[in-house]
Amino acid sequence: MEFNPDLIYSILASTLRSSVPLILASMGGCFSMRAGVSDLGLEGMMLSGAFFSVVGSWLTGSPWIGLLFGAGFGILFSMLHAVMHVTYKINASISGMSVNLLAAASTPLLLTLIFNLSGKSAAVAAFTRPNWPWLNKIPVLGKILGTQNVLFYVTILLVILSWIFIYKTKLGLRMRMVSENPEAASTVGLNVKAYKYFGVAMSGCLAGLGGAYLSLGQMNLFVEEMTAGRGYIAVVINAFGKYNPLGALAGSLFFGFFDSLQTIFQGILPSQIVMMTPYLFTLLIITFGMRGARAPAGVGKHVED
Amino acid sequence: MDDKQRSVKRLGMKDSFVNSFFALVFSLLLGMLFLAASGYSAIESYKSIFGVSLGTVKGFALSLSQATPIMFTGLSFALAYRVRMINTGAEGQLYAGAIAAAIVGAYITSLPGVVHIPLAFLAAFIAGGLVALLVALAKVYFGANEIIMTLMLNQVIILFTSYLSNGPLKPAGSGVGQTERILDSAKLTRLIPQTQLTTAIFLVIGVAILLQLMLDKTVFGYEIKITGNNLRAAEVAGINVARTYITTFALSGAVAGLGGAAMVLGVNYRFIEGFSSSYGFAGISIAALAAYSPAGVIVSAFLIGILKSGTITLNRLTSIPVEFVEVIQVLIIIFVAAPKLISSILNIFKKIKDKFVKNKEIPLKENNVNGGES
Numbered sequence: 170m171e172f173n174p175d176l177i178y179s180i181l182a183s184t185l186r187s188s189v190p191l192i193l194a195s196m197g198g199c200f201s202m203r204a205g206v207s208d209l210g211l212e213g214m215m216l217s218g219a220f221f222s223v224v225g226s227w228l229t230g231s232p233w234i235g236l237l238f239g240a241g242f243g244i245l246f247s248m249l250h251a252v253m254h255v256t257y258k259i260n261a262s263i264s265g266m267s268v269n270l271l272a273a274a275s276t277p278l279l280l281t282l283i284f285n286l287s288g289k290s291a292a293v294a295a296f297t298r299p300n301w302p303w304l305n306k307i308p309v310l311g312k313i314l315g316t317q318n319v320l321f322y323v324t325i326l327l328v329i330l331s332w333i334f335i336y337k338t339k340l341g342l343r344m345r346m347v348s349e350n351p352e353a354a355s356t357v358g359l360n361v362k363a364y365k366y367f368g369v370a371m372s373g374c375l376a377g378l379g380g381a382y383l384s385l386g387q388m389n390l391f392v393e394e395m396t397a398g399r400g401y402i403a404v405v406i407n408a409f410g411k412y413n414p415l416g417a418l419a420g421s422l423f424f425g426f427f428d429s430l431q432t433i434f435q436g437i438l439p440s441q442i443v444m445m446t447p448y449l450f451t452l453l454i455i456t457f458g459m460r461g462a463r464a465p466a467g468v469g470k471h472v473e474d
Numbered sequence: 475m476d477d478k479q480r481s482v483k484r485l486g487m488k489d490s491f492v493n494s495f496f497a498l499v500f501s502l503l504l505g506m507l508f509l510a511a512s513g514y515s516a517i518e519s520y521k522s523i524f525g526v527s528l529g530t531v532k533g534f535a536l537s538l539s540q541a542t543p544i545m546f547t548g549l550s551f552a553l554a555y556r557v558r559m560i561n562t563g564a565e566g567q568l569y570a571g572a573i574a575a576a577i578v579g580a581y582i583t584s585l586p587g588v589v590h591i592p593l594a595f596l597a598a599f600i601a602g603g604l605v606a607l608l609v610a611l612a613k614v615y616f617g618a619n620e621i622i623m624t625l626m627l628n629q630v631i632i633l634f635t636s637y638l639s640n641g642p643l644k645p646a647g648s649g650v651g652q653t654e655r656i657l658d659s660a661k662l663t664r665l666i667p668q669t670q671l672t673t674a675i676f677l678v679i680g681v682a683i684l685l686q687l688m689l690d691k692t693v694f695g696y697e698i699k700i701t702g703n704n705l706r707a708a709e710v711a712g713i714n715v716a717r718t719y720i721t722t723f724a725l726s727g728a729v730a731g732l733g734g735a736a737m738v739l740g741v742n743y744r745f746i747e748g749f750s751s752s753y754g755f756a757g758i759s760i761a762a763l764a765a766y767s768p769a770g771v772i773v774s775a776f777l778i779g780i781l782k783s784g785t786i787t788l789n790r791l792t793s794i795p796v797e798f799v800e801v802i803q804v805l806i807i808i809f810v811a812a813p814k815l816i817s818s819i820l821n822i823f824k825k826i827k828d829k830f831v832k833n834k835e836i837p838l839k840e841n842n843v844n845g846g847e848s
Contacts (some may be wrong), residue, residue: 209621253812262560262621263811270755270807274800281795282512398629401622441637448629455622456612 178312180429185317186387188425189324190215190379190396191403195417196331197375198407203335204368205348205361205467208407209265210250212400213272214373218243218380220276223391224283226293232385235293236320236378239385243377244370246272251369255362258471269400277393288393295389296320320378320386327375331414344368348465355472376400402451409454412465424450489813490765496816497809498763498777505802514794522791523784533783535669539741540786541779542671543568543750545678546733547757548764548771549685554726555766556689557702557719563609563624564730565754566631570605571598571731573635575738576745577643579656590659595677595735602731603724605631610723614716620723628754639747651747662740672740678772681729685768698722730754752800759803762810778803 194215198208218239225231225238246268253264277287284290296318305311314321335341347354347364355361379399384391406424410416427450434443506516526533547564554561561567574597582593605627612618639651662672689695701708701718708715733753738745760778764770781799788794809816 249808253808253815257812257814259811263807266560266562266621266758267804267808267811270758270804271801273752273755274797274804278795278797278801281797398625401625404619404622439637439641441633441640445630445633448626448633451626452623452630455618455626456616459617 175312176433178309180426180432181313182316183429183432184422184425185313185321186425187428188421189321189386190382190399191406191421191424192324192328192418193379193382194376194400194403195406195410195421196328196414197372197379198403199331199335199410199412199414199417200344200368200371200375202368202407202412202465202468203341203348204344204365205351205465205470206251206254206365206369206372207261207265207469208372208404209262210247210268210400211372211376211403212396212398213265213269214243214246214376215380215383215400215403216269216272216276216394216396217246218377219384219395220272220279220290220380220391222377222381223290223293223384224279226295226385227284227291230294232294232296235385236381239377239381240374241377243373243375243380245373247369247373247376248366250373251366255365255369255471261469273394276391280391280393290391292390293385295385318386320382324378324382327378328414328418331375335414345465347467349467351467351470351472361472376403379403398448402447405451405455408459408464411463487765493813493816494763494765494770494774494810496820497806500809500816500819501802501805504805505798508798508801509794514792519788519792519794522788523781525784526787527780527784531666532669533787535666535671536783536786537776537779538675539670539672539779540782541775542674542678542740543733543737543753544756544760544778545675545682545772545775546736547730547753548760548775549678549682549757549768550726550730550733551757552761552764552766552768552771553685553729554723555702555761556698557722559610559613559719559723559726560621561606561624561723561726561730562621562758563606563627563727563754564733564757565750565752566624566628567602567605567727567730568734568737568750568754569628569631569635570601570734572734572738572749573638573653573745574598574601574731575660575735576653576656579660579739580654580744583657585659587659587661590657591662591739594656594660594739595732598731598735598738599728600731602734603728605731606727607720607724609727610720613723614719632748635745636747639745643745653745655744656739660739661743662736664740670741672736674736674740677732677736681732682768682772685729689768694718694721730757756800756803759806762807765810 194211197214198211201208221242222235222239226235229235249271250264250268253259253267254261280290281287298316298318305315335345343354343359344364344367347359347361351361380396383395402424406420407417410420424447428447431443431446502520506520509519510516527537528534547568550564550567551561575594578594578597579590582590585593609620609623609627612623613620636651639653643653644651645654662674665671665673665675689698697708697713697718700711700713701715705715737749742749756778760771760775763774763777778799781802785794785796785799789796
């Protein structure tokens with residue numbers, strides 16, 4: 170095979186594109202786990218974000234308002250998880266799955282009721298590539314970054330801000346204390362429940378943004394089940410990245426790279442077999458790649474009222 | 475078991491029955507609000523849903539046939555939950571069972587029905603069981619999370635069966651993804667002509683009875699109970715916990731696999747790509763509503779079957795969306811999981827009632843009624 174730089178550029182560009190939703194969702198998982206709450210509900214928060222961002226953009230004609238809708242409804246769905254798990258102390262697997270199932274069941278119903286369509290929504294205003302001539306002039310980097318839309322840059326900014334928040338601020342330190350030892354945190358006077366609610370809300374917000382990237386960043390409409398398990402992959406990435414935003418970034422790029430390799434095999438292998446790659450890869454990682462991962466010690470623990 | 479133990483057990487059963495009852499009632503009420511909010515007449519809709527499903531032979535048969543696959547997946551979820559494992563993989567196991575049954579049904583020739591049908595079910599049982607076995611092994615020996623494992627495997631299996639039914643197993647000239655039609659000797663008998671109600675309903679009831687007996691009367695059932703309720707106690711008592719987890723989970727997958735075979739041998743007569751309308755996930759709701767008892771699964775699946783068949787029939791007349799039942803199923807899961815949520819809602823009602831009664835006596839303060847909402 171002849172060396173083809175364009176193929177490599179396109180693989181790297183597509184790596185970044187498939188990574189963005191994973192970065193956002195797994196970073197949301199960091200907030201949740203670092204506040205001591207399981208992040209199994211990411212899939213549902215993402216799916217609701219994907220759907221309601223389209224609704225927002227459809228209502229107002231602005232993808233930015235759509236983005237706000239996505240984040241807002243991500244938070245709303247995450248609150249179901251928080252109320253069930255933090256307030257009513259229900260097993261976090263069950264409350265997380267409730268979020269996922271509720272999003273999976275309600276989005277097709279709302280699609281019928283709001284758009285009067287089934288399968289996919291109407292096309293709405295979406296994010297476009299920013300046209301920055303200076304960027305395209307940079308060799309190599311221009312070819313890779315020039316195809317990203319503005320949400321890519323927002324995401325990178327959010328990774329940095331999240332890392333600073335979790336590791337360099339007082340609030341972040343306290344939140345991590347809640348996740349490691351809620352009893353001790355409670356003894357020194359921290360409001361454990363409030364920190365947990367905050368962590369879950371942040372996970373809903375970021376996962377909602379990740380969903381919005383799928384519907385308004387990669388496409389311009391909502392398709393039923395469009396998250397296709399990315400929320401669960403994000404859960405695995407989060408553990409793989411040791412519950413650190415930078416780890417989430419690295420892990421997502423790693424997954425995104427394998428995802429983008431699909432483009433090479435397309436045409437050689439049947440499409441269904443190619444599409445199996447990210448899931449098989451996740452299965453391998455979760456079975457054999459988790460040796461070093463250790464969740465914060467207090468995840469799932471409650472303090473007595 | 476002495477009298478005290480027995481009464482404790484009975485009390486537990488009564489509690490879970492009351493809990494399930496209110497979970498169902500609240501979910502249906504919320505569903506009503508939802509219908510009303512989207513412009514359908516809620517009471518009329520419910521009347522017709524139950525009227526069609528329970529009042530006509532065809533509706534009743536449709537309820538039972540809609541309930542059949544979700545009885546299998548409900549049993550599957552309930553069984554795994556007895557050792558506190560969450561089998562969200564019923565969807566994939568169902569597909570694995572269906573494709574296995576379709577292959578046996580179509581390609582093994584010149585067998586009498588009494589051999590062919592059990593053989594196809596056996597293939598489905600093994601296929602579903604093997605899929606779940608993989609997950610259980612990864613969970614027990616590598617500490618992998620079974621929820622994510624099963625959900626990823628679902629995607630893999632659905633894609634792989636889609637490849638098979640669009641590629642090597644696709645009959646010549648077929649436009650959609652499906653396999654060769656099964657032979658007549660592998661077809662299940664239809665109990666009522668022109669309905670999809672087949673003898674599979676007897677099979678699933680038989681499986682439920684067997685599972686119930688296994689859980690209540692055998693040593694293995696006892697081991698399952700101890701392992702699920704108190705892992706430490708099980709380890710101390712010398713129960714082979716790893717083996718209990720693996721066997722129970724594999725059996726759970728096998729039961730879901732049978733459900734796939736029931737769809738192939740009784741309803742579609744072949745494997746069709748995407749044939750399951752979330753049967754796997756419906757099983758979660760059904761098992762929760764049944765408080766994870768196999769006998770209860772039959773009853774709760776029938777209730778969901780009534781809702782499903784009523785909505786399907788009504789959909790043709792009033793365009794009421796069929797997805798509505800799936801939302802109700804999720805609401806049931808949420809309410810069953812949260813007995814405290816139910817009791818706090820009941821408390822709100824009680825407060826309102828008390829207030830109302832008091833207000834009649836001393837008509838003074840009228841605020842504070844909504845203070846209990848969270």
